[in-house]
Amino acid sequence: MTTKEALYNYVLRLADDNLILAQRLAEWCSCGPILEEDLAMTNISLDLLGQAEDFYEYASELNGEKNVDELAFLRSEREYFNHLLVEQPNGDFACSMVRQMLYATYAKHLYEALLKSRDEKLVALATKGLKEVKYHFRHSSEWVIRLGKGTAESNLRAQNAVNELWRYTDDLFEMNATDKVLITQSIGFSLKDIYPLWKAEILHVIDAADLAIPELGNVITGGINGMHTEYLGHILAEMQFL
Amino acid sequence: MTEEEKLKRFNALIEQDEKIEPKDWMPDAYRKTVLRQMTQHAHSEVIGMQPEGNWVLRAPTLRAKKILLAKIQDEGGHGLYLYSAAETLGMDRSEMIQQLHEGKAKYSQIFNYPTLNWADIGAIGWLVDGAAIVNQVSLQRTSYGPYSRAMVRICKEESFHQRQGYEIMATMMNGTEAQKEMAQDAMNRWWWPSLMMFGPSDKDSWHTQESMQWKIKRASNDDLRQKFIDKTVDQAYVIGLTVPDKDLKFNETSKHWEIGAINWDEFWNVVKGNGLCNHKRIAHHIKYHNEGQWVRQAVLAYSEKINAMQSATSL
Numbered sequence: 001m002t003t004k005e006a007l008y009n010y011v012l013r014l015a016d017d018n019l020i021l022a023q024r025l026a027e028w029c030s031c032g033p034i035l036e037e038d039l040a041m042t043n044i045s046l047d048l049l050g051q052a053e054d055f056y057e058y059a060s061e062l063n064g065e066k067n068v069d070e071l072a073f074l075r076s077e078r079e080y081f082n083h084l085l086v087e088q089p090n091g092d093f094a095c096s097m098v099r100q101m102l103y104a105t106y107a108k109h110l111y112e113a114l115l116k117s118r119d120e121k122l123v124a125l126a127t128k129g130l131k132e133v134k135y136h137f138r139h140s141s142e143w144v145i146r147l148g149k150g151t152a153e154s155n156l157r158a159q160n161a162v163n164e165l166w167r168y169t170d171d172l173f174e175m176n177a178t179d180k181v182l183i184t185q186s187i188g189f190s191l192k193d194i195y196p197l198w199k200a201e202i203l204h205v206i207d208a209a210d211l212a213i214p215e216l217g218n219v220i221t222g223g224i225n226g227m228h229t230e231y232l233g234h235i236l237a238e239m240q241f242l
Numbered sequence: 243m244t245e246e247e248k249l250k251r252f253n254a255l256i257e258q259d260e261k262i263e264p265k266d267w268m269p270d271a272y273r274k275t276v277l278r279q280m281t282q283h284a285h286s287e288v289i290g291m292q293p294e295g296n297w298v299l300r301a302p303t304l305r306a307k308k309i310l311l312a313k314i315q316d317e318g319g320h321g322l323y324l325y326s327a328a329e330t331l332g333m334d335r336s337e338m339i340q341q342l343h344e345g346k347a348k349y350s351q352i353f354n355y356p357t358l359n360w361a362d363i364g365a366i367g368w369l370v371d372g373a374a375i376v377n378q379v380s381l382q383r384t385s386y387g388p389y390s391r392a393m394v395r396i397c398k399e400e401s402f403h404q405r406q407g408y409e410i411m412a413t414m415m416n417g418t419e420a421q422k423e424m425a426q427d428a429m430n431r432w433w434w435p436s437l438m439m440f441g442p443s444d445k446d447s448w449h450t451q452e453s454m455q456w457k458i459k460r461a462s463n464d465d466l467r468q469k470f471i472d473k474t475v476d477q478a479y480v481i482g483l484t485v486p487d488k489d490l491k492f493n494e495t496s497k498h499w500e501i502g503a504i505n506w507d508e509f510w511n512v513v514k515g516n517g518l519c520n521h522k523r524i525a526h527h528i529k530y531h532n533e534g535q536w537v538r539q540a541v542l543a544y545s546e547k548i549n550a551m552q553s554a555t556s557l
């Protein structure tokens with residue numbers, strides 16, 4: 001794999017995470033528990049769509065053949081490199097907020113690490129994305145705490161969400177040949193570096209929310225290698241309708 | 243001040259084109275009428291999120307998806323803004339929503355029509371927002387201060403929506419045969435309902451008289467409708483769309499487009515609940531409102547806990 005090929009794969013991975021999560025959040029449109037929150041979720045979805053567009057533009061530059069929409073819409077399921085977490089169904093409001101908190105915390109540390117990349121364009125996109133995901137982190141972690149500490153029912157729902165989604169968090173830190181190439185070129189970095197930061201921050205929120213991390217026997221990975229849960233196919237079928 | 247003096251002062255304010263503010267005395271009927279109109283307007287913005295939301299996940303390009311999502315967000319924002327403005331008349335949002343669910347409060351009939359193809363998103367922006375703007379520009383001069391200010395703020399965004407909708411239609415009319423057909427089909431389905439958005443003809447509208455006297459309404463249904471027709475027919479021709487009205491003709495003396503007869507039976511049939519989506523729109527709103535109840539309870543419980551903690555520490 002050449003450096004350029006690796007960079008292309010990597011940028012697609014970033015773009016796909018943003019697009020698929022944006023699509024999931026857009027499902028909340030007109031379905032929120034209060035109008036304010038309906039709008040807040042649309043707002044986050046819009047931010048992520050904007051980031052996806054930026055990354056696809058860069059990928060398109062690197063690819064030289066496909067334009068942004070061809071990249072975003074016209075690939076098959078096995079060619080999407082997003083993480084499993086972002087394709088998981090919205091579930092209830094607690095589930096969507098926990099998913100958002102887990103992902104935003106990850107994106108925050110990822111973008112922060114990318115600020116040191118040798119690739120200027122990646123630095124620029126990470127800088128732009130960082131501002132937004134910091135806000136998404138604040139919004140979602142405040143909600144997780146509010147739900148965790150709210151009523152018995154909201155605490156239970158938040159805990160169920162953590163239990164359900166925790167199995168997809170290892171997948172966020174998987175690396176493959178793409179990462180290897182980029183790390184040797186000082187374009188990428190090892191996700192092992194940010195794992196402890198991510199974990200500490202998540203634990204902090206979970207703790208503040210009177211929730212707990214589950215003891216899980218199973219861990220599911222595969223997203224960055226184009227192996228997905230069955231949900232992605234349905235997201236794509238709807239997205240690729242036209 | 244006696245009741246009579248209060249009424250005199252109120253009438254004088256209306257007479258001098260001054261705004262009525264929440265703290266001002268106002269006749270009960272005025273309060274009721276403005277409240278009814280504002281809640282109906284707020285509900286319309288919110289229910290209108292559904293037909294457009296129907297295409298968010300299926301928008302054909304990233305750019306189109308962003309524009310549509312942002313537009314729907316604007317509409318929800320208009321709803322929020324109008325709910326707060328309506329609350330100045332002494333009813334809170336939860337009660338307004340309850341009235342909507344019970345069928346006591348209405349929303350614009352236009353949203354009981356389905357969005358069946360992507361061109362419908364263009365048609366809604368261009369025709370529905372286009373019609374809404376004509377109405378809302380006129381309402382910028384409405385006599386109730388908070389409503390008037392809400393309209394000034396909202397109109398700016400609506401004209402964006404109208405342009406973006408028109409752009410979708412223009413793009414499709416420039417595209418393949420299938421796209422042109424879709425655009426014309428959307429035009430055929432949305433044209434007449436858009437004209438009906440202005441409400442019954444003046445001679446059949448019993449609300450109009452009183453509302454005009456109190457300057458809640460500043461122009462008649464028919465005048466507003468004509469304004470919309472005149473600006474929209476030309477726009478249709480420019481991009482090659484046919485207006486689905488065989489009687490449509492330009493009157494050289496009045497310089498206005500004259501339309502054929504509006505099928506008011508269809509309008510009243512939809513008002514009665516027989517539109518393709520009446521049932522779905524309300525059922526959807528009720529479903530998600532009810533599903534969100536535990537979240538609203540959690541918010542309340544959490545803020546009570548925080549307050550209790552704060553007052554405990556301040557002791």
Ligand SMILES: [Fe+2]
Pocket residue numbers: 286287290317371374
């Ligand atoms: Fe509107």
Ligand SMILES: [Fe+2]
Pocket residue numbers: 287316317320396400
């Ligand atoms: Fe609006």
Ligand SMILES: [Fe+2]
Pocket residue numbers: 317371399400403
């Ligand atoms: Fe609008």
